[in-house]
Structures are given as C-alpha cells and as structure tokens.
Amino acid sequence: MKCKTEATFKKGHCIWECRLNTKGKHLETPSFWIRVLIFILFVALPIYFVVIGSRLTLKTLRFKERAQSITGTVVEIIKTNSPADRHSEQFVYQPVFEFPMPDGSVLRGKSASISSNMNYTIGSQHPILVDFDDPATVHTKGNHALIIGVMCILLGGIAAAFGLSAVFSMI
Structure with a gap:
C-alpha cells in the first residue's frame, strides 16, 4: 500500500499526508494545534531556558569581573x-x-x-x-549562579535540539 500525498478529507478533517510507521501501518500527520503545542513545549520553552541561562551566566561573569x-x-x-x-x-x-x-x-x-x-x-x-x-x-x-546558568544553557539546548528534530520530522 502506498500513501497518498495529496489532500484527502476524512470526517471533516483535511489530511495532507500519511506515513508508514515501523509496522507498515499508516500514520496521519498531527493537526496544526498539536504541532503548535509540541513546538511550544519542546522548542520554545527550552530556548527560553537557554536565554535565561545565558543572561544569568553573563551577569555572573560580569559581576565576578568587577567584584x-x-x-x-x-x-x-x-x-x-x-x-x-x-x-x-x-x-x-x-x-x-x-x-x-x-x-x-x-x-x-x-x-x-x-x-x-x-x-x-x-x-x-x-x-x-x-x-x-x-x-x-x-x-x-562559590560558583552557584554560574553553574545554574551553564546547566540551563546545556539542558535547554539539548531539549531544543530534540524538539526541533521532532517538529521537523512532522513537516
């Protein structure tokens, strides 16, 4: 069985494409709002952590420079x-x-x-x-604030990378 790539209508929803999962069954592309929610949770929020971690790290380094x-x-x-x-x-x-x-x-x-x-x-x-x-x-x-800032950058960056991978795999 091959997937259709053109738009088809099923129960009032437009399905733009389908894919085969590892067992050969058809998978439908998630709806727009599900993709937006995934983007917010797994891309935007981790990027926010990277920004906050960067600001904390820079603020701590500037303080240590002047202190x-x-x-x-x-x-x-x-x-x-x-x-x-x-x-x-x-x-x-x-x-x-x-x-x-x-x-x-x-x-x-x-x-x-x-x-x-x-x-x-x-x-x-x-x-x-x-x-x-x-x-x-x-x-x-101590370096508590510096460690927290760097950890936010690292964990946020890793989570954002996985989130972007998931989002682009749905496109």
Whole structure:
C-alpha cells in the first residue's frame, strides 16, 4: 500500500499526508494545534531556558569581573518562612554582612544567596565578593549562579535540539 500525498478529507478533517510507521501501518500527520503545542513545549520553552541561562551566566561573569574579594562580618541573619512550603515551618536564612569600603567607611549588604541551613553565626567573618558600584548585594564565594546558568544553557539546548528534530520530522 502506498500513501497518498495529496489532500484527502476524512470526517471533516483535511489530511495532507500519511506515513508508514515501523509496522507498515499508516500514520496521519498531527493537526496544526498539536504541532503548535509540541513546538511550544519542546522548542520554545527550552530556548527560553537557554536565554535565561545565558543572561544569568553573563551577569555572573560580569559581576565576578568587577567584584573585589574582601572579608565581611555577619551582623544579622534574616530568617523567613520558605516560599516553597507555606503550610509548614521550614525556614531559610540570609546573612547580612558588614564590610569596609576602600575609603574606610563601613557598609552593609545582604547575601545574594539564601539557604535552608544556618551556615553563619553573628560575628563570624567570611570571604565575600562585593561590587562597590552596587554594594547592597554581596556574594559569598562559590560558583552557584554560574553553574545554574551553564546547566540551563546545556539542558535547554539539548531539549531544543530534540524538539526541533521532532517538529521537523512532522513537516
């Protein structure tokens, strides 16, 4: 049996082509809306992850380029209920550091990262990264944001490649 390539009508739907699956049975091309949904879920959304990951990676690299490593003293710990679970008592902790400016004045800045573990005690000193052009937010040493950005790029890129392959196989 051969597939027809011209348009045929079946139960009010136009079928533009059919294909044979691995068992030799005819497969119909998915409708337009199914193809749009597949495109959004498996191409557009992964590409969005690539864009977000790229922006996060670039922002982190620019910050690390401008930032200076200094020692900050924990002066406060902000304790808030975790946004992941409003119905239970799970808290996250965000340290506030006090650190010297190059001119000798002292500033305060919140850590950019929060944690479910209370890793800091008030009065303890830790190495931090500070951009003195915007000292309100400080970063503790580590590459968490960079790792997350690169992972978004990689996973989004792989998913988009498979999604594009699926979409083009339906055309």
